[in-house]
Amino acid sequence: MKRRLASILAAALLATFAVAPTFAQKITSFTRITGEARTYEKVEFDIAVNADFTNPYDSREVKMEMHITNPSGKRQLLPCYWESGRQWKARYSPAETGEYSCYVQLKSRKGSSRSKSLRFTVEASDHDGFITEAGRWTLNFDTGKKIRGIGENINRDPRPGKNPKYTYDYLLPKLSANGVNFIRTWLQSSTYPNEWRWNEGSEAYEKRKAQWANNTRYRDPIQRLDQIVELFEKYNVYNMMAIDAHGSFIAGSGWDSNPYNAINGGPCEKPGDFFTSPEAKARYKDRLRYLVARWGYSRSVAFWEFWNEVDNAQYQGTQVIRPTIPSRDIADWHQEMATYLKSIDPYGHLVTTSVSHRLIEGVFDMKDMDLNQIHIYRNIDSIPKLIRTANSLWEKPYVIGEFGFDWDWNNLDHSIGFFFDFDLRRGQWYGVFHETPIYPMTWWWEFFDERNMDWIYKSVSTITNRMMAAGNATFEQVPVKTSVRGLESYAVKCGEEIYVYVVNPLFERAYRFEIEVGGADAADYQIEEYNTQSMKFRTLETRNAIDNQKITFSPLTIMPWDDRIYILTPKR
Numbered sequence: 001m002k003r004r005l006a007s008i009l010a011a012a013l014l015a016t017f018a019v020a021p022t023f024a025q026k027i028t029s030f031t032r033i034t035g036e037a038r039t040y041e042k043v044e045f046d047i048a049v050n051a052d053f054t055n056p057y058d059s060r061e062v063k064m065e066m067h068i069t070n071p072s073g074k075r076q077l078l079p080c081y082w083e084s085g086r087q088w089k090a091r092y093s094p095a096e097t098g099e100y101s102c103y104v105q106l107k108s109r110k111g112s113s114r115s116k117s118l119r120f121t122v123e124a125s126d127h128d129g130f131i132t133e134a135g136r137w138t139l140n141f142d143t144g145k146k147i148r149g150i151g152e153n154i155n156r157d158p159r160p161g162k163n164p165k166y167t168y169d170y171l172l173p174k175l176s177a178n179g180v181n182f183i184r185t186w187l188q189s190s191t192y193p194n195e196w197r198w199n200e201g202s203e204a205y206e207k208r209k210a211q212w213a214n215n216t217r218y219r220d221p222i223q224r225l226d227q228i229v230e231l232f233e234k235y236n237v238y239n240m241m242a243i244d245a246h247g248s249f250i251a252g253s254g255w256d257s258n259p260y261n262a263i264n265g266g267p268c269e270k271p272g273d274f275f276t277s278p279e280a281k282a283r284y285k286d287r288l289r290y291l292v293a294r295w296g297y298s299r300s301v302a303f304w305e306f307w308n309e310v311d312n313a314q315y316q317g318t319q320v321i322r323p324t325i326p327s328r329d330i331a332d333w334h335q336e337m338a339t340y341l342k343s344i345d346p347y348g349h350l351v352t353t354s355v356s357h358r359l360i361e362g363v364f365d366m367k368d369m370d371l372n373q374i375h376i377y378r379n380i381d382s383i384p385k386l387i388r389t390a391n392s393l394w395e396k397p398y399v400i401g402e403f404g405f406d407w408d409w410n411n412l413d414h415s416i417g418f419f420f421d422f423d424l425r426r427g428q429w430y431g432v433f434h435e436t437p438i439y440p441m442t443w444w445w446e447f448f449d450e451r452n453m454d455w456i457y458k459s460v461s462t463i464t465n466r467m468m469a470a471g472n473a474t475f476e477q478v479p480v481k482t483s484v485r486g487l488e489s490y491a492v493k494c495g496e497e498i499y500v501y502v503v504n505p506l507f508e509r510a511y512r513f514e515i516e517v518g519g520a521d522a523a524d525y526q527i528e529e530y531n532t533q534s535m536k537f538r539t540l541e542t543r544n545a546i547d548n549q550k551i552t553f554s555p556l557t558i559m560p561w562d563d564r565i566y567i568l569t570p571k572r
Contacts, residue, residue, distance in 0.1 A: 025111030040127035047088040056082030062108040071098025076346040081293035093297040094122045131302040146473040149182035149438030156191040176235035178454040179461025188245040192221040232300035240303040246312035272325040275333040309356040331362030338368035375402035380423040400440035433490035471495035478519035484510040493519040503563035514554030522570035530565040
């Protein structure tokens with residue numbers, strides 16, 4: 001009888017295990033691994049699970065979220081990311097001091113689980129927080145501090161054929177020491193691919209993996225991006241992360257290895273399907289979740305940029321004269337993704353996208369697009385007019401995300417380096433004297449390092465800092481003209497000081513000319529001249545007269561291809 005009963009029980013137990021899931025859906029541990037917690041610094045958590053899932057990047061199958069209650073009672077929801085095996089992570093940046101409570105929740109198709117609650121205390125730091133607003137002239141922080149973005153593009157660590165020294169480790173300390181505070185970088189397939197990693201086993205993934213394996217310094221693009229974000233924080237440099245680039249969606253180019261391409265197991269038969277396919281949209285939203293979960297904590301992340309030059313994808317580069325992807329599809333996609341991204345980002349990072357030179361109807365008008373951005377090459381002297389026109393058309397800030405004397409790699413030559421240098425210089429000063437929160441950013445970062453042009457950022461930051469202090473971060477453009485036709489002149493009033501920029505693009509010197517500038521509200525002014533290249537100031541003994549809020553001063557001389565800044569300070 002006992003033997004029979006034992007057999008029955010054994011059979012029942014076997015039947016029970018036969019129908020049970022492989023794993024119970026359970027969070028087995030939730031621990032804070034960061035020691036002291038301070039405002040606007042990373043607080044990291046390890047999460048161990050006993051759960052059954054196939055694709056941890058598919059939030060429809062499984063997702064982890066951290067629920068946070070701030071000292072003020074405010075509640076936040078933070079996406080978490082899968083690390084490896086049964087390990088997940090959460091990275092959080094607190095904005096308040098005091099005691100926090102939090103827990104994580106696992107949701108999957110096979111069940112859910114909630115962790116125990118954790119408490120931790122946050123002390124104050126001296127950080128200014130996140131950039132949460134882009135004004136017409138400045139980028140504005142949580143704390144109220146304002147800056148103007150000064151910097152350039154750094155697309156990636158050393159590119160093929162370039163000097164291997166050109167890493168972020170080499171460039172950031174040099175640039176930061178010269179006043180740079182803003183960098184634009186790319187996350188697309190050829191730079192720091194994160195989505196490509198999700199297609200492990202595919203031909204495209206294995207190809208990219210092999211490329212990175214040949215990099216003896218950095219074996220993994222995801223971990224390398226962790227390091228880069230930490231470098232940005234170390235040197236107080238802010239970042240615009242361009243998530244995708246047009247090349248990855250151009251047939252015969254990057255589209256062949258794109259994970260969204262059907263030949264690589266993706267949901268899209270052609271590039272245009274990316275903007276309309278429900279499956280492609282779902283995958284992309286999961287990519288955005290991953291970005292927020294892994295790097296959203298960082299105060300150095302200023303903008304999420306959906307696209308680099310999406311118009312080139314629309315037109316398939318320069319191969320066609322008419323768009324192959326409807327503008328409406330692109331605009332609707334941007335609206336959907338901007339709305340979604342802002343709904344999952346607890347830090348309120350700003351959102352943008354960029355075009356090369358063709359506008360896409362509807363994109364720049366979106367309220368959820370915090371910044372409009374275009375790129376311009378060869379016609380650098382058009383930047384002032386372009387900024388003024390854009391600011392009159394759209395009620396939002398406008399930025400030149402890339403610019404240069406030429407866009408063509410084949411024309412990059414030190415024999416004509418002077419022209420590249422001149423356009424870099426005046427492009428920066430155009431930014432200083434116009435209504436834009438980030439100055440135009442050059443694309444040719446290696447070339448200008450070879451030419452020892454870092455000093456231009458130091459020069460620009462010197463004047464920028466003085467303008468910010470004089471006007472308490474307020475700016476007013478005022479009318480200005482010179483007595484020499486062909487000279488360019490621009491003027492801005494900051495507080496009581498008036499700043500005038502004059503550049504001579506002519507082949508002859510401008511001799512003994514005069515400047516008339518508006519905004520004068522004092523009886524007399526001291527006039528300083530700033531040499532933008534030597535970075536030296538000198539007080540001028542000039543004739544000046546004030547009439548009807550206009551001040552005229554002379555005589556002045558400026559050589560060909562040279563520029564000067566004049567600072568007018570009321571005498572007391």
